[in-house]
Amino acid sequence: DAKTTQPNSMESNEEEPVHLPCNHSTISGTDYIHWYRQLPSQGPEYVIHGLTSNVNNRMASLAIAEDRKSSTLILHRATLRDAAVYYCILISGGGADGLTFGKGTHLIIQP
Amino acid sequence: DAGITQSPRYKITETGRQVTLMCHQTWSHSYMFWYRQDLGHGLRLIYYSAAADITDKGEVPDGYVVSRSKTENFPLTLESATRSQTSVYFCASSWGRGNTEAFFGQGTRLTVV
Numbered sequence: 001d002a003k004t005t006q007p008n009s010m011e012s013n014e015e016e017p018v019h020l021p022c023n024h025s026t027i028s029g030t031d032y033i034h035w036y037r038q039l040p041s042q043g044p045e046y047v048i049h050g051l052t053s054n055v056n057n058r059m060a061s062l063a064i065a066e067d068r069k070s071s072t073l074i075l076h077r078a079t080l081r082d083a084a085v086y087y088c089i090l091i092s093g094g095g096a097d098g099l100t101f102g103k104g105t106h107l108i109i110q111p
Numbered sequence: 112d113a114g115i116t117q118s119p120r121y122k123i124t125e126t127g128r129q130v131t132l133m134c135h136q137t138w139s140h141s142y143m144f145w146y147r148q149d150l151g152h153g154l155r156l157i158y159y160s161a162a163a164d165i166t167d168k169g170e171v172p173d174g175y176v177v178s179r180s181k182t183e184n185f186p187l188t189l190e191s192a193t194r195s196q197t198s199v200y201f202c203a204s205s206w207g208r209g210n211t212e213a214f215f216g217q218g219t220r221l222t223v224v
Contacts, residue, residue, distance in 0.1 A: 032209035043201050043215030044154070051210070087154075093209035098144050098159040098169045 004088045009106040012078050020073040020105055022088030027068050030093040035062065035073045037084040038104070044087065047073065051093075083109045114138075117202050117216035124192050124223055132187045132219050134202030142205045143185040144213070145169075145177065147198040154201065160185055192223045 005023040012018045024033065034049040048055055048062045050071075055062040061074040075082055087104040115136040124130045134143065145157040156169030158177040166177050174196060176188045185204075189196055199220050205213040 030209065034212075036213075043218050044203075044213075045215065046212035049210070049212065091209045098156040099203070099213060100156065100170075101146075101154040103153050 004090060004102055006086070006088050006102065006105045008103065009108065011108040011110060013110050014080060015077055018075040018078045018082070018107065018109075020075075020086050020088075020107065021070065022072070023070045024088070024090055025069045027090055028092070031090040032093060033062065033064060033068075033071045034089045034091050034099075035060070036087045036089065036101075037082075038087070039081075039084045044101075047086070049091075078107075078109050080109050080111060083107055115202060115204055115214050115216045117200075117219050120217065120219060122219060122221050124221070126193060126223055127191050130189045130192055130221070132189075132200055132202075132221070134185045134187070134204075134216060136183055136185075136204040136214070138204065138206075138214075139182050140204035140206050140214075141182070142207065142213075143179065144203040144205075145175075145185065145187045146201045146203065147171065147196075148201060148218075149198050157187065157200075189221075192221075194223050197221060197223045 035047040036044040038044045048060050050062045063072045085104040085106050087101050118133045141162050144159045146154045148154050155171050160166045160179045163182045179185050199218050201218045202216040203213045205211050
């Protein structure tokens with residue numbers, strides 16, 4: 001799976017939107033962009049994924065650049081419960097290898 | 112109960128002992144994965160399986176053995192535990208690859224003394 005680059009940490013205020021960036025300049029045409037998050041002392045949790053078009057679900061929105069070399073996870077109104085490590089991962093639509101996690105972005109939410 | 116469960120949640124074992132961590136999922140997902148998570152290293156893939164009887168090595172497979180005789184189970188065995196294998200272990204499963212989400216267990220905290 002291709003590599004992603006994320007900031008080590010970000011800080012935001014409660015009830016404000018949060019934009020978490022991810023760069024993936026070596027993405028291939030069959031790679032899906034996935035986001036997972038890991039709350040303290042828990043296993044990772046799926047957030048959202050997309051291929052080319054922007055995606056929305058009850059947790060977040062995913063904005064994908066036109067050239068697909070970057071994406072942004074948007075939390076529309078952060079709460080204290082959104083404080084977690086957020087991982088951006090590229091997963092090939094084919095193949096059979098494992099999911100490769102990077103270091104992720106540690107999101108801190110200030111009350 | 113539906114979902115993915117790991118057992119035990121906590122385990123303390125001695126150096127040199129064999130220990131098996133269990134992972135069970137109720138969805139009949141094709142893919143299953145084992146990760147370890149250590150401070151400063153994030154999540155690292157140990158082994159994965161694309162289907163029953165098909166397993167393959169991940170990034171850090173040394174010292175671990177897996178099997179997958181049934182689709183729903185994917186046990187991880189440390190044949191002779193070492194202190195460096197003290198870690199939190201996560202199991203995950205998914206239907207497929209790119210267009211499906213993966214579900215993770217709650218983790219097993221293993222301490223080797």
